[in-house]
Amino acid sequence: MQDVPLIFIRKLGLAAVAAVTLTLLTTLWNGVASAQTLLPAQDYPRSWDREFPLGDFSRSIVDYGEILSGGPPRDGIPAIDAPKFVSIAEATERYAPTEPVIGLEVNGEARAYPLQVLTWHEITNDVIGGVPVAVTYCPLCNAAIVFDTRVNGVAHSFGVSGRLRKSDMIMYDRETESWWQQFSGEALVGDHVGQKLTKLPSRIESFERFTQRFPEGRVLVPTREGQRPYGRNPYRSYDAENGRPFLYRGDLPEGIPPMARVIIVEGYEDRAYAMSLIAERGTLRDGPIELSWTAGQNSALDTSEIAEGRDVGNIVVQTVDASGTRRDAVHDVTFAFVYTVFIDGGTIVQ
Known part of the structure; x- marks a missing residue:
C-alpha cells in the first residue's frame, strides 16, 4: 500500500x-493501479450477456469496437481440459521429427505440446511440475505463449471466447468469465480487468529437438482421435511473405512484410528481432540477451500438411549473466504486424 x-x-x-x-x-x-484506466461503460452486443452470464462488461480497458467475432462462438474452438500424454517412443510413431511443438519444462518435468493439436484447440489447461498452466497458441499471430494461471493465488481454467482483438485470440477464464488478451496475458474485460498472467519460459521447437533435450519427456496427443483433422493446417499459406493478417484493422509495419517472423523478449519489448537476421547470423548477442537459430522446424501455417511445411528454423532465446550462466528467457516468435500493433513505438531489428 x-x-x-x-x-x-x-x-x-x-x-x-x-x-x-x-x-x-x-x-x-x-489490479488496475497501473497505466491502464477503466473506460466508461460502453454499449455492447447483449448476446455477450447470454454467452458469458458471469462476465462484467461494465469493466473494460479497451474500446469494444476493437473486438471482433472470429467466427466460432464461445468454446466453438474447444480448449483441452484433460490432456493426454504419451512417451516419446509412442509419440515418434505419430509426429514427424521437424514438426513444431511447444516445449515446456517446469520444476524438472518436461512436456511437448504439438502445434498440430493446438492449432485445433488453441488452449491446453494443464498442471506441470506442480504449476497450473495454460499452454496457448493463436495461429493468426503465430503466438505460442505459456501462462501460470494463478490469479490472486487461485488457479484459473481458460477457454476460447470466439473473439479477436487485433487479430489475436481473446481467452476467457471460467471462474469469472473475464476476457484476456492472449498476446499480453492481460485481462481486458471483467472482474480481473487490468491484471496480468505470469508468462513462463517455453520454446517453439521441432519435435526432434525436444526429444534431444528431454528424452524422458511426455508428449501431448489428441484426447479423442477423429475429433479434428489433426496434422492438417486450416490456414494454408497464411504466413506467406505477401500474406495479410486475418480480421485485422490496424497499421502494417514499414520496411518488413507483415507476416515476417520476429522475436519479442519479455523485458526488452522496445525492440524485436527479425528471424531472418538471426538465421543469417546464427547467433546474435544484445546485452544480456542471446538469440540463436538452427534449421529443422516446419511452419505450421504453410502447406496443408503441417509436417510438410517449409523450414522456418528453431529459435532459442536465453539470458546470459556475468558468470556465463544461461537461462531460457520468456519470448514470443510472432509476426511483424503483431509487434507493430501491440508495442507502441518499438523497433524491429533486421
Whole structure:
C-alpha cells in the first residue's frame, strides 16, 4: 500500500484518510493501479450477456469496437481440459521429427505440446511440475505463449471466447468469465480487468529437438482421435511473405512484410528481432540477451500438411549473466504486424 504523508493526514482527518486508504487498497486489489484506466461503460452486443452470464462488461480497458467475432462462438474452438500424454517412443510413431511443438519444462518435468493439436484447440489447461498452466497458441499471430494461471493465488481454467482483438485470440477464464488478451496475458474485460498472467519460459521447437533435450519427456496427443483433422493446417499459406493478417484493422509495419517472423523478449519489448537476421547470423548477442537459430522446424501455417511445411528454423532465446550462466528467457516468435500493433513505438531489428 502507498504511504499517506503526515501533512495529508492532518488536513483530511482520520476518517478521510481511512477512505483514501480503502480506495487505494481496492484499486490495488483489482489490479488496475497501473497505466491502464477503466473506460466508461460502453454499449455492447447483449448476446455477450447470454454467452458469458458471469462476465462484467461494465469493466473494460479497451474500446469494444476493437473486438471482433472470429467466427466460432464461445468454446466453438474447444480448449483441452484433460490432456493426454504419451512417451516419446509412442509419440515418434505419430509426429514427424521437424514438426513444431511447444516445449515446456517446469520444476524438472518436461512436456511437448504439438502445434498440430493446438492449432485445433488453441488452449491446453494443464498442471506441470506442480504449476497450473495454460499452454496457448493463436495461429493468426503465430503466438505460442505459456501462462501460470494463478490469479490472486487461485488457479484459473481458460477457454476460447470466439473473439479477436487485433487479430489475436481473446481467452476467457471460467471462474469469472473475464476476457484476456492472449498476446499480453492481460485481462481486458471483467472482474480481473487490468491484471496480468505470469508468462513462463517455453520454446517453439521441432519435435526432434525436444526429444534431444528431454528424452524422458511426455508428449501431448489428441484426447479423442477423429475429433479434428489433426496434422492438417486450416490456414494454408497464411504466413506467406505477401500474406495479410486475418480480421485485422490496424497499421502494417514499414520496411518488413507483415507476416515476417520476429522475436519479442519479455523485458526488452522496445525492440524485436527479425528471424531472418538471426538465421543469417546464427547467433546474435544484445546485452544480456542471446538469440540463436538452427534449421529443422516446419511452419505450421504453410502447406496443408503441417509436417510438410517449409523450414522456418528453431529459435532459442536465453539470458546470459556475468558468470556465463544461461537461462531460457520468456519470448514470443510472432509476426511483424503483431509487434507493430501491440508495442507502441518499438523497433524491429533486421
